[in-house]
Amino acid sequence: MQLKRIGHVAICVKDLAKAAQFYQNLGMELVWQDSDWAYLKAGEDGLALLSPQYEQAGPHFGFMFSDRAEVEAAYDRLKADGVHLTPIHEHRDGTASFYWARPRQ
Numbered sequence: 329m330q331l332k333r334i335g336h337v338a339i340c341v342k343d344l345a346k347a348a349q350f351y352q353n354l355g356m357e358l359v360w361q362d363s364d365w366a367y368l369k370a371g372e373d374g375l376a377l378l379s380p381q382y383e384q385a386g387p388h389f390g391f392m393f394s395d396r397a398e399v400e401a402a403y404d405r406l407k408a409d410g411v412h413l414t415p416i417h418e419h420r421d422g423t424a425s426f427y428w429a430r431p432r433q
Contacts, residue, residue, distance in 0.1 A: 331402075335392040336367070336374030344379040351375060385427045399424050 341347035348366045352358055356368040356375065364382040368375045374390065393399050399416065403426055406413055414427045 330394065330398065332392040332394050332398075333372075334389055335372075336376050336390040338376035338378055338385065338388045338390065340378045340380070340382075340387055342380065344377055347377050351377070388427060390425065396424060399426075 344361075344364070344366055348358055348361060348368065351368050354370075356370045358366065359369050359374075360367040364379045366377040368377070376390070378385070378387070391402075393402060403413060403416055406428075412429045414429045416424050416426045418424050
């Protein structure tokens with residue numbers, strides 16, 4: 329298993345439109361904006377802005393692997409180590425991801 333790079337960082341923001349405009353003013357490109365999240369890029373680096381209404385994931389880092397087999401190997405290794413993970417999720421751009429899921433208390 330070889331991690332390729334950090335693909336993005338996701339942060340929570342109070343005002344999605346205002347935050348997206350702030351980062352665009354810094355020179356980032358707005359790639360996608362939905363009602364509850366936005367994704368911007370600076371070169372190959374990504375920034376996901378999560379509104380208070382976003383429910384899929386909290387703040388996180390998005391790690392990139394070379395291919396789907398590497399994603400699955402990372403997933404299997406973490407699961408074997410007892411890490412609580414969400415199922416692998418397919419994205420509209422053909423990529424796949426999973427999240428660390430804190431056990432419910």
